[in-house]
Amino acid sequence: MEPLAADSPSRRRLLTGIAATTALAAAGCGTPPERPTLVDGPTTTTTFPEFGQVLRGPAESEPITAEAVEAEQPTVDQSIVATALVPEVEVFDEIDGTVIHQMANPTPTNGPLVFLTTENQSDWHQVLLPVRPNGSLGWVRNTDVALATHNFRIKVDLADFRLRVLQRNVPIFDAVAGVASNNSPTPGGRYYLTELLAPTVPDSVYGSFAYGLSGFSETFETFNGGPGQLGIHGTNSPESLGTAVSAGCIRLHNDDVARLVTFLPLGVPVDVA
Numbered sequence: 232m233e234p235l236a237a238d239s240p241s242r243r244r245l246l247t248g249i250a251a252t253t254a255l256a257a258a259g260c261g262t263p264p265e266r267p268t269l270v271d272g273p274t275t276t277t278t279f280p281e282f283g284q285v286l287r288g289p290a291e292s293e294p295i296t297a298e299a300v301e302a303e304q305p306t307v308d309q310s311i312v313a314t315a316l317v318p319e320v321e322v323f324d325e326i327d328g329t330v331i332h333q334m335a336n337p338t339p340t341n342g343p344l345v346f347l348t349t350e351n352q353s354d355w356h357q358v359l360l361p362v363r364p365n366g367s368l369g370w371v372r373n374t375d376v377a378l379a380t381h382n383f384r385i386k387v388d389l390a391d392f393r394l395r396v397l398q399r400n401v402p403i404f405d406a407v408a409g410v411a412s413n414n415s416p417t418p419g420g421r422y423y424l425t426e427l428l429a430p431t432v433p434d435s436v437y438g439s440f441a442y443g444l445s446g447f448s449e450t451f452e453t454f455n456g457g458p459g460q461l462g463i464h465g466t467n468s469p470e471s472l473g474t475a476v477s478a479g480c481i482r483l484h485n486d487d488v489a490r491l492v493t494f495l496p497l498g499v500p501v502d503v504a
Contacts, residue, residue, distance in 0.1 A: 293468035308384055311358050312498030313376035323371035326355045340426055342472040345497045347423035361425045361445035366417055385501040389480055392473045409472045409482030415450040417479050422446040422501045438465015438485045440492050448479040
């Protein structure tokens with residue numbers, strides 16, 4: 232992994248955060264058939280506060296243009312993340328069009344509201360939205376968000392029971408995963424990491440950490456009182472890894488999701504197929 236320079240504007244503007252609790256659309260997710268390998272990634276460890284506290288919060292920043300962000304890093308597999316600067320973000324169906332969503336910041340789980348951009352113009356950004364139906368797009372004003380870049384991408388291969396992380400299109404992490412059962416399949420498509428959560432109940436079905444995804448179950452409208460949100464999380468049942476067992480989420484060994492937490496920001500694209 233090649234971190235941004237300490238005085239880099241992108242580093243200062245790389246906004247990440249987590250909240251204390253969530254209701255993800257999953258049952259809990261075990262010993263993997265083989266241990267994953269971190270091919271070429273960070274070797275440092277992170278000490279986390281007790282559950283229920285913010286583990287990683289947004290740094291102060293000023294909005295910058297998409298052109299400035301794109302010029303700062305190599306564009307190999309680059310993603311641009313928009314993080315809300317205002318208490319409520321208006322989402323439009325088109326530039327200067329009709330408001331289709333008003334999204335609260337922070338989110339219901341008390342984390343920062345982030346979007347993955349799909350198109351950037353000087354005053355507007357088209358973004359992938361964390362709403363139903365999956366794959367929904369909208370436009371947000373440049374003045375309502377701060378931009379940051381990264382070069383990570385996650386690929387989930389459901390048939391192969393694998394989760395892989397790529398950086399600048401080079402594999403750096405490969406782990407066995409537990410995936411959805413046939414009666415509640417994980418819908419394929421592109422999503423992104425919306426939040427990072429520490430379950431308040433030790434040894435829960437979500438393991439030690441859980442990333443929320445922008446996608447939702449197409450089988451369940453709600454789950455455990457939540458909106459049927461999908462996620463990537465740990466497990467208290469490691470023997471279930473490498474099988475089709477969950478209600479839609481992607482399960483990892485607790486050690487593996489803890490390693491991802493040390494370097495993955497929010498807004499990472501997740502391709503499920």
